[in-house]
Amino acid sequence: MPYDPADRSLTDFIAEAEELLESLEQDILTLGEGAAVGELSGEVLNRIFRAAHTLKGVSGMYGFERMTRLSHLMEEAFDSLRMDRLAYSPSLRNALLETCQVLREVIRQRAEDAADLQAGFERCQAALDACVHAPAAAAPAPPPAAAPPAAPARAGGGEDVVIDPEILKVLTEYEEHVLRKNIKSGRALYKVHCGFSLDTFDKGLEKVTEQLKGVSEVISVLPSTSSGDESALEFDILIATDREPDTLLDNVEPGCRLDEFLVKRPPKTPPPPAAPAAKGGPPAPVEDSVEARTQASTIRSASETVRVDIKKLDNLMNIVGEMILFKTMLNQAGGELAARLGAKAIPPSFMKANKELERRLKDLQNRMMEVRLVPLSQGFSRLQREIRKLRDQLGKQIEVRLEGEDTQLDKLLVEELVDPLMHLVRNAVDHGIRTIGTVLLKASQVGNHVAVEVTDDGVGIDPARVLATAVGRKLPYAEEMKGELDRQLEALEPGQAREDVRTRFLRERKQDIFGFLFQPGFSTKTEVTTVSGRGVGLDVVKTKIAGLSGHVDVRSEIGKGTTFLITLPITLAIIQVLLVQVGEQQFAIPLASVLETRELGRRDISTIEQREVMQLRDRTLPLVRVRRFFGLNSTRPERQFVVVVGYGEKKMGLVVDELVGQQDVVIKSLGRLLRGVRGFAGAADLGSRTILVLDVGHIISSAHRM
Amino acid sequence: MADTSLARKAGLGDTPPLAGGEHAFFTFWLEGEEYGLDLSLVREIVKIKEISVTPLPAAPPFIAGLLSLRGTVIPLVNLKLRLGLSSAPSLPLPEGGRIVVCSFREDAFGLVVDRVSGVVHVTNDRLEDPPEHMSPAQAEFIERIGKYDVRERHRVTEYVPGEGAPAGPESGPPAAAAGGRPSARRIVAILRAQKIVDFGFEEVEGG
Structure with a gap:
């Protein structure tokens, strides 16, 4: 290895490369969306080109040779794209995405010589090579193949256009390309002259450039040659626009001057339809290095962020x-x-x-x-990619919609959330939607919680089949549920249709039945399609979410679709808890799940099917005695209290000896070794002692199963 | 013990030999017998009277509870119960005892022991397979038997990481430190850390 794992700078590299890959993947998808409507955003192309370029640079610096080669190929591809030498085809997109994935794996392993990576390298390299270096005929044909090739020998694209060679000299190849493209499409070109004081010029220039982007395409920013004032820096911003010159600077900082630049808008040119994407051959392909050409654009990157472990x-x-x-x-x-x-x-x-x-x-x-x-979009983009990949594999027409991806969540939670979400998304694409449909990923903040939904408009989950599977798998409580239905069917009153009773039962008990989906053993990987294949490994999802102090729920209508709803605290670190005493031990209950507390009266308790319940206003709640639940051996005191906890429709009463008080605590995981101990979301350090935080979600689902 | 050689191979991965084919073990007493663990696993020694333990209901009985140690929470293993040396309940912990804080593959845990003994270096030729007549329950936990001379033992009463090699408060060559202690052969049972931290949970708990 040319590097040392303890090397701090390697950590920096890993972080930077990861970030670059993240933005590359995101932009590759954005380009795909653009390509679908025949328009590749120049801004995105530039950004993505630079990202690939930077990735090439840093991977080279750290001696990742294959990574350097692959990022070089990507860079070439993006360069060809923005120069219109290449069309954005699905095969190119797939090659790019796969390359990103392979590079991610390199980052993950922190090495690139693992045997399992080599096949990926070869495949990506071949695929990219084929896309980028394919002979023009083999390349995806640009739509108007018959379009007259640009006259390469002439300086300008229009009849009466001559570009100042002084200007041409300072433009990069790409800028020149954009310039010619604009001339050809009949846009007017202007130079916006502006000056800034020495100490604030960077901010001022950035502001003006942004404002101009709103009304025009910014081709290049050039230091002005006609400088008169010593204390100011002056620039010429080269722009192309369809707009009338007299209103062009209305929304731009004062002090800018509009100069006409060389070409007039040809008065009688018929408005040419914005020619989509690729043109014929480029004007004299230049062989000099990409670095030299892009230096001007990469120099000015003033980052204001700090990466922190x-x-x-x-x-x-x-x-x-x-x-x-x-x-x-x-x-x-x-x-x-x-x-x-x-x-x-x-x-x-x-x-x-x-x-x-x-x-x-x-x-x-x-x-x-x-x-x-961090915004959830960091995780959503990975999911989006997965959906598209799957949908292409399965040949389904699935649209992905994101909502609320700006919702912020603890970085750690976002990372931890990706796997369970991926699971739900795969289920939706694989089994939820037959051939055509939409998957919606939606996030929103509700108080101290973030709700994340995975919704499909597919076939929905059939409670009857879930119940049948649960009985077949001998899941706890399944037999009882079935028995209940059978009793109702036997006690059929005259005039009552059997089917109606069944339907009503399934409707009323739907949420309870869906609870089986999350039980271990409901479905195994080898038997995927029993209940429209849903419920595959959902117990794993549930366990994972519970480990994050969260909760997962499902809603589904046959023929309409399915929604999985995950609720999570925004941050894991500090939570408010209610301290309660049971016997000699104190426990903490996350306040977010506490609905109310009250003293337990003897008369409040009754039993239904040997389970204790209490009447709270007009509702019947199952009761769980914490002492009995955890098998604590201490005697129960005269007075006891009930803490009503719950999420959504699932509520229950926890019986404790005493209510101690509220407190902010730092919650710690019990760690990997104790992962099999259920019922606790973690432990909280109260300085002099440590207390356990109850996993309310687990206790509720156990209570419903008991 | 059909898998002895395989297990030993796995065990050897955790016990990197020192130069000259020597292994360093941290040793302690349980019910009058001396046990050892690979020294590289041991992080620190804590006095029981200086800590408070949180009982962990719903955990196997040999888990004495949770110990909060500078911001992290670690499980505390009642080694006597784990090894089947005693069936007395875990709590309260023996007042004069010690907790050996270890970490195995980045997972930290504490072992409740009666008394800390020291650090011994045992050469490869004095490491043997456990005797055949051990009960199967114990055989699972005991990787090997080491033999050493008591004069070669470095005494350790307190071991705080980051304070140099745990040669103990009595520095200098061990023989000198022993102050002319008479030579005596001792045996120590080397424990298999991987087995100790395998608490027997299934990946996903059924039903």
Whole structure:
């Protein structure tokens, strides 16, 4: 290996390469969308070209030879695309996406010489090579093949156009290409002259460029040659536009001057339809290196972001959590002092400082959490890719829609969420939708939670078949459910149709029946298509989501489609809990799932089928005694309390001895070794002791199964 | 013990030999017998009276509870129960005892032991297969038997990582440190860490 895993800069490289690949993949898809409507965005092409170029540079620096070669091929492909030498075909898109995937694997393994990677390298290289270097005839034919080839020898595209050779000299090949394209399509060209003071020119220039992009295509930004003022920097921004010159600068910073540039809009040119994509041969293909040509455009990349290892943030978060604990202790000490010495003995400055400290700590905590938040689009783009890949494999016509992908979630959660979501998405594409349909990925924030939905408009899940499968698999409670249905069918009243009873039962108990989908053993990988194949490995999804203190639910109508709904806390790090006492031990219940608390009266309890339930207003809730659930051996006190917990329609009462109080806690995972211990979402460090945080989702589903 | 050689191979992966075909083991006492673990697995020693343990209901009995250690939560294994040396309940922990904090493949855990013994270096030729007459339950956990001379043992009472090699507070060559201790042969049962942390959970719990 030419590198050392402990090498810090390698970590930087990994992070940067990952980010570049992420943006490459995203842009490859965006290009695909553009290609579908016959228009490749120049901006995206430029961005993607630069990303490939940078990737080539950094991988070369770190001695990843094959990665360098592949990113070079990608760079070439993007260059050809933006020069209109190549059309964006599905085969090119697939080759590009696969290349990204192989490179991702290199990043993951932090090495590229693993045997299993070699086949991928060969395949990608061949596929890209075929796309990029194919002879013109073999290349995907540009739609208007008969279009007259651009006259390569002439300086300009129009009859009376001569481009100033001084200008041509400073343009990159690509810029020149854009310039000619615009001339050909009859747009007018202008030079926008602007000046900025030395210390703020970068921001000013950026602003003006952005504003101009709104009304025109910006071809190039050139330092102005006609500079008069020593204290200012002046630029000429070369633009092409359809708009009338007199309104062009209306929304642009004052102080800019519009100069006509060489070509007039030919008065009688019929408005040429925007010629889609590829033209014939390029004007004299230039052999010089891509680097030399793009230097001008890559130089100005002023990054304002810092990459940070998530572990460092975790450490900071832990410290903040501990500080908050100490703050609580200070508060208590203050209270005790006041009780012992009288409130007057406590100087007001102490109280004030205490209050301020509390405020700032809360602020710090919130800011820290914000730092960890990233938009879900980071994960969604991977899902989108997966859907398209699958759909192409299966030959289905599936549209992917994203909603709310800007919703922010803890970085760690986004990463952890991708696998379970992928599972749901595969199910939807594979089994939910027969041939044509839409998959919707939707995220939204609800209070302290984020809801993520995977919805398809496919065949839906049939509760009857789910129940039959559950019985066949001998899942707990399935037999009872079936028995209930059979009893109702036997007790048929005259005039009642058997089918009606069945349908009503299935409708009323649908959510309970769908609960079987998430049970282990409902479906195995080898028997995929039993219930429209749904429910494959859903228990794994559920376990994973529960591990993130989240909850997953399903809604489905036959013939209309299916929605899987995942609810997650925005950040894992700090949660509010209700502390409760059971016997000698305290437990924490996430406050987000607590609906209300009340004292348990003897008369509130009754039993249905040997399960304890309580009447709460007009609802009957199952009761779970925490003492019994966890097999704690201590005697039950006279007075007890019920904590009503639940998500959505699933509610239940947890019976505890005492309500201790609310607190903010830093929740820690129990770790890999204890992954088999169920019922706890994690542990919270309260300074002097550690308490367990109950996994309400697990307890609820166990209670419904009991 | 049909799989001894295979298991040993796997075990050897965890116990990198020192120069000269020597292995370093961290040893401790349980019910009057000396046990050892590969030294590279041991992170630190904690006094039981200095910690508080959170009972973990619904876990196997040999898990004594959770220990919170500088921001992370680790399982605490009652080694006596795990090895079948005792059937006394895990809690409360023996007051004078110690917790050996280890990490195996990045997973940290604590072992409850009666007393810490020291660090011994055992040459390959003094490492043997466990005796045939052991109970199958114990045989699972014991990888090998090491023989050493008591004068070669470095005493360790406190071991904090990052403070140099755990030669212990008594530095200098072991023989000198022993202050003319008489030579005595000892045996130590080397435990298989991989087996200790295999808590027997299925990947996905059924029903």
